[in-house]
Amino acid sequence: MQQTQAVATPAFEGTDEERQLAEQVFTLARFQGRFFAATAAINLRRDDLVRFIASRDGGRDPAALAAALDAALGRNRAIFSRSETDDGVVSYATTRAGTAPVPLGEDLAHSLPERFLNPPEVAPPPPPKPAPRIPDAWSQRPTFDGLLEEPEEGDLVSPAGLAALGEIAAVEAGTVAEPATTDELIAAIAAADVAAVPPAGTAAVLEGVEARPAPRPAVEQAPAIGSLPAEVLRAALAERLGRDDRFAQFGDRYYNEDLVDRYSRGDLRRIREYILEVTEPLSDDALLQDLFGRRANDPSYEAARFSINFRLSREKRDFEFVGTRDSRLWATGGLAPIGTTLRKASDLGTDFRPFLDEPAPDAPPGTSVTHTLTFFEWTYGLLPLDGSLRGFFPQPYLEDQKTAVLRFEVPQLFATFLAELRYPTANRGGYLVGFDEFYRENLAPGAVMTIDRTPNNDGQFVIRYATTAAREVRILQLDDRRNRYVFRPQTSYAQLNEDWLLAESRFPRLAGAKPLEDRERRRPEVVIGTAFERAAENVGTKSAPRYWSAPEELLPVVNIERPFTLRLLRETLESPQFPQFTADPDTPGAFFYETPASTTAARPKKRSAPQEHEDDLDLDPNLDLDTDNNEE
Numbered sequence: 023m024q025q026t027q028a029v030a031t032p033a034f035e036g037t038d039e040e041r042q043l044a045e046q047v048f049t050l051a052r053f054q055g056r057f058f059a060a061t062a063a064i065n066l067r068r069d070d071l072v073r074f075i076a077s078r079d080g081g082r083d084p085a086a087l088a089a090a091l092d093a094a095l096g097r098n099r100a101i102f103s104r105s106e107t108d109d110g111v112v113s114y115a116t117t118r119a120g121t122a123p124v125p126l127g128e129d130l131a132h133s134l135p136e137r138f139l140n141p142p143e144v145a146p147p148p149p150p151k152p153a154p155r156i157p158d159a160w161s162q163r164p165t166f167d168g169l170l171e172e173p174e175e176g177d178l179v180s181p182a183g184l185a186a187l188g189e190i191a192a193v194e195a196g197t198v199a200e201p202a203t204t205d206e207l208i209a210a211i212a213a214a215d216v217a218a219v220p221p222a223g224t225a226a227v228l229e230g231v232e233a234r235p236a237p238r239p240a241v242e243q244a245p246a247i248g249s250l251p252a253e254v255l256r257a258a259l260a261e262r263l264g265r266d267d268r269f270a271q272f273g274d275r276y277y278n279e280d281l282v283d284r285y286s287r288g289d290l291r292r293i294r295e296y297i298l299e300v301t302e303p304l305s306d307d308a309l310l311q312d313l314f315g316r317r318a319n320d321p322s323y324e325a326a327r328f329s330i331n332f333r334l335s336r337e338k339r340d341f342e343f344v345g346t347r348d349s350r351l352w353a354t355g356g357l358a359p360i361g362t363t364l365r366k367a368s369d370l371g372t373d374f375r376p377f378l379d380e381p382a383p384d385a386p387p388g389t390s391v392t393h394t395l396t397f398f399e400w401t402y403g404l405l406p407l408d409g410s411l412r413g414f415f416p417q418p419y420l421e422d423q424k425t426a427v428l429r430f431e432v433p434q435l436f437a438t439f440l441a442e443l444r445y446p447t448a449n450r451g452g453y454l455v456g457f458d459e460f461y462r463e464n465l466a467p468g469a470v471m472t473i474d475r476t477p478n479n480d481g482q483f484v485i486r487y488a489t490t491a492a493r494e495v496r497i498l499q500l501d502d503r504r505n506r507y508v509f510r511p512q513t514s515y516a517q518l519n520e521d522w523l524l525a526e527s528r529f530p531r532l533a534g535a536k537p538l539e540d541r542e543r544r545r546p547e548v549v550i551g552t553a554f555e556r557a558a559e560n561v562g563t564k565s566a567p568r569y570w571s572a573p574e575e576l577l578p579v580v581n582i583e584r585p586f587t588l589r590l591l592r593e594t595l596e597s598p599q600f601p602q603f604t605a606d607p608d609t610p611g612a613f614f615y616e617t618p619a620s621t622t623a624a625r626p627k628k629r630s631a632p633q634e635h636e637d638d639l640d641l642d643p644n645l646d647l648d649t650d651n652n653e654e
Contacts, residue, residue, distance in 0.1 A: 032101050032120035040094035044102070047071060047095065051116050063123035068092075068112040272332045273347065273419045283329035289314075290333075294340055294354045301358065302440060303344050303351040303427045306330050335420070344427045344442075346416040349481025351427050360427065360442040361455030362402045367444065369540070370402070373584045374451025376546075380409035380587060387414040390474045394519045396581040397467040401500060403458030406585055407446060414473070415454070416480040418445055428454070429482045434489070435464065460485075466497050466514045468522035468578075488517035498524040498532055498582070507535045507582070522578045529557050529579065538583050546584075547600045550591065553579040554615035562616075569615040570606065 032048070034041040047066070055064035071091060072084050079087075095102040095114055102114045103122040115123050130136050263269050263276050270279045285293075296313055297304050306327050310316040316326050327350075334341045334352055345351035361367075391414050399405060407415070416426065426443040439460060446452035464487075465471070471487040495518075496509040509526040526533065535556055542548045554569040557579040562568030573591045580586045595603045595613045606612040 030120070034098050034101070036094055036097035039090070040097055043075075043090060043094040044098050046075065047091070047114070048101065048116060048120070050074065052118055055118055058118055060119045061117050061121075061123070063115045064117060065113050065115045068114065071114075270328075270332050272328060272335055275328060277325065277328050277332070281325065282332055283326060285330070285333045290337060290340065293334070293352075297352065297354045298356050303353040303357070305345070306350045306352070309352070342425075343420055343423060344425050345419065346426055346428075346481040347419050348479045349429070350419075351481070353427070360440055362404075362458055365402055367455075368450070370404070370453060370455070371444070371447070371450030372544070373398075374406055374446075374453050375449065376590050377406055377408050377412075377451045377585065377587065378446055380412075380589065382409045382413055390472055392470065392472050394522050395461070395465055395467055395469045395471065396522060396578065396585070397498065397524055398581045398583070398585050399457075400461050400465065400467045400469075403455060403461055405441075405454040405457065407443075407452035407454070408587065412446075412452065414475075415443055426481070430460075431482070431484050432460070432464075432486075433484065434486065465516050466495070466512055466518065467524055468518040468520070469514070469516045470519050471516075489515050490517050491515075493518075495523070496526040498526075498529070500537070505536060507532050507537070509533055521574070524578060524582070531556050532579075532582075543583050546586075546590070546594050547602070549583045549586070550576065550580055550594055551602065551615055551617070552583070555617075558615065561614075567617060570612060571615075572609075572612045 031045070034044040034048075036044065050071070051064045051066055054066070055062065058064060068088060068091060072087050075091075076082050076084060076087055092104075092112075095104065100122060101120055102116050104112065104114055106112050117123050260274070264271060268279055269276045270282050292313055293309055296309070307318070309330060310323070310326055311318070314326075316323060320326070331343075331350055335343060340354055342353045343350070344353045387410070391410055393405070393411070405411065415428070418424075418426070424445060426445070428441050428443055429438060430441055431438050437460070439456065441454050441456035443454050444452055469487060471485055474484040474486065476482040476484060492513055492515055494511055494513045497512045497514075498507055499510050499512075500506075501508045509532075524532065538549065538552060542552075553576050554571060555567075557576065558569035558571035560567050561570045573588060573595060577586065577588055577591060580591060594600065596605070597603075602616050602618055604614045604616075606614060
């Protein structure tokens with residue numbers, strides 16, 4: 023039930039007609055200011071009051087009614103206050119409380135000028151307490167030789183300092199322990215300290231004097247956290263955040279799990295369909311700006327980038343991360359594979375397996391690297407991850423990442439293409455694939471090219487090569503229809519390394535050669551022996567050939583069948599496991615090769631045991647050895 027607050031009506035003065043008129047005006051004022059404060063002024067103009075009362079009474083003279091209002095309200099000055107403007111407009115004011123409004127004075131006690139010009143008085147500080155005096159007799163206490171000195175005040179460590187020591191020690195060890203209280207840290211440090219045992223005679227007990235216990239050695243001041251190596255702090259922080267469920271992790275970035283955006287199944291389906299529509303892996307920037315309309319200058323844009331990367335990394339069945347730290351790309355099932363289809367990825371990984379043992383250069387990789395193209399790389403559109411290129415290209419950004427898609431620009435051709443970096447595993451080498459079209463249209467085996475990094479983007483590189491005048495050379499190529507190696511004329515505008523150029527004038531015996539089978543290609547001694555037969559000089563006879571060559575001459579021919587390095591070639595030639603290769607004693611660095619058939623024929627044939635036994639017997643040549651006939 024709604025309750026209304028009863029408001030008392032003030033007592034009016036004057037005649038009955040004046041009291042009635044004053045009460046009528048007050049009722050009208052209270053209705054008009056029904057939402058006002060109790061002491062707020064309610065202003066009413068006299069002309070408005072005259073028109074209102076005349077309309078209700080019907081036909082009263084306005085002048086007489088105005089005079090009656092002045093007389094009635096003038097008799098009640100405690101309730102109504104009168105004011106008049108310069109142009110003669112008369113107004114009356116009252117309040118809901120039934121009193122004339124009183125003007126409120128402005129309080130300037132707390133204004134800014136008042137506080138600055140008249141600051142409050144500050145009580146004088148209390149007098150200092152007198153310091154307790156130590157009796158002079160204590161300053162004359164005796165000293166005892168042999169007792170350990172007390173530690174200075176600066177050598178002591180507070181409990182907060184001990185806690186800091188425990189935290190820093192945990193960081194230096196590479197692991198951050200669980201939070202511990204100050205008492206636990208003090209107990210752990212005290213247990214680790216070994217009290218020094220004073221030698222005999224260092225402590226003396228005098229009669230009537232109790233010797234003080236030997237103090238513990240002072241704890242060394244802990245080093246500042248800023249002086250610790252960045253790798254130690256980074257590893258400790260990553261280990262601690264990785265164990266905390268409140269943080270989400272993507273690569274080397276962390277964010278509050280509660281602030282990560284959520285994506286519905288419909289959003290994930292839109293992302294997958296958009297990647298398939300573009301037909302190539304897309305970056306997180308493209309997905310956010312094209313699909314979800316996020317702007318790069320949005321203050322929460324970086325949080326949105328982390329959110330979409332973190333959510334897609336959890337959908338391993340539909341999405342695969344193929345990016346780097348600076349270029350985060352996402353692929354999905356159904357995209358066309360990047361690279362050659364002439365050879366399976368597993369076979370290529372097996373071919374590049376020996377490159378895992380290639381040592382890296384002593385100097386760290388710079389911003390560019392120069393590479394000479396081999397025939398094997400040109401045929402399949404590859405780049406090997408050898409010792410120099412393995413540290414040049416970006417490492418996996420995620421732990422379970424297998425591939426990364428990189429973008430290459432060729433300013434000389436105004437061209438851009440994608441290549442796939444396949445990271446090495448325990449039993450397969452790493453390589454880049456996707457250079458097929460670029461190699462066939464612009465380069466030849468033996469071309470020298472330079473790869474430059476792009477600043478602030480480890481997923482984009484620039485390829486440059488030196489150009490020369492047009493040069494037509496008959497270069498070795500593979501005829502897929504006939505499955506034979508042939509020499510075909512090719513016009514080259516790129517600078518070529520003559521040591522790696524497989525021209526007909528240098529290796530004429532390669533024409534018409536048949537590629538090796540896969541089972542033969544897996545054996546390095548067979549590949550090297552075939553290279554001797556195709557390119558080396560025969561210093562033997564036609565029936566017993568013996569080939570001679572140097573590893574530097576064989577290296578471009580060996581790389582026709584499978585990738586080889588000069589180190590691997592020398593190790594195979596010098597290995598005692600393959601006796602068909604022997605070093606030339608007259609020419610350092612050169613080797614001979616004898617085919618396994620000729621090597622076996624040159625060796626003395628070992629007689630079998632029955633033949634040796636028959637030679638030892640002195641048999642009559644006329645003796646009939648037919649056992650069946652003798653029995654008959």
